[in-house]
Amino acid sequence: EPEVTQTPSHQVTQMGQEVILRCVPISNHLYFYWYRQILGQKVEFLVSFYNNEISEKSEIFDDQFSVERPDGSNFTLKIRSTKLEDSAMYFCASSQRTGRGYEQYFGPGTRLTVT
Amino acid sequence: AQRVTQPEKLLSVFKGAPVELKCNYSYSGSPELFWYVQYSRQRLQLLLRHISRESIKGFTADLNKGETSFHLKKPFAQEEDSAMYYCALRKTYNTDKLIFGTGTRLQVFP
Secondary structure: OOOEEEEEEEEEEEEOOOOEEEOOOOOOEEEEEEEEEEEOEEEEEEEEEEEOOOEEOOOOOOOOOOEEEEOOOOOEEEEOOHHHOOEEEEEEEEOOOOOOOOOEEEEEEEEEEEO | OOOEEEOOOOEEEOOOOOOOOOOEEEEOOOOEEEEEEEEOOOEEEEEEEEEOOOOOOOEOOOOOOOOOOOOOOEHHHHHHOOOEEEEEEEOOOOOOOOOOOOOOOEEOOO
């Protein structure tokens, strides 16, 4: 069964550095998402992406964040200048379509540690 | 604002005992409700959605609009049910984002 993949599984970076988290969604999916989970807290929506555009973003997704689909397979989340509070598990998800009954499939996550 | 509440962080039961993981939501419209499960070191995966009205791995969940609840139940817990369980809500217009609860860890002892 096809799965969403994410690399790396764990990223350690210093405060102020840029990081790029990578995701390969399921191949026939058209809708892509990033969520994050700070340790001990709930999974929170960051952004959704369709047709090479952001379709929705949360208040967390400020100017430090950006997303891109640089080729036909990858979907990336970039954090320009990381802060300590960006330490979290970042989940990518994809969906074939939106709307009632369509499931979002999650990747295994990237654990980002900012020191 | 929409919210999903899972009041229990941890639920411990013995194998064969009934399980009920509670989920309440606040949303004035007609939501779509889900249960996601995360086994140890694995990804989040969909367990149930309310519109399917199906039983998966012996689990069922019924949407109660009057009580705004979507509790997950299983009559006889198995050790392999031990995992994190997340209730999630999706509004049915204008957005595709999932709103998650904080999760309940289910531990099933032999």
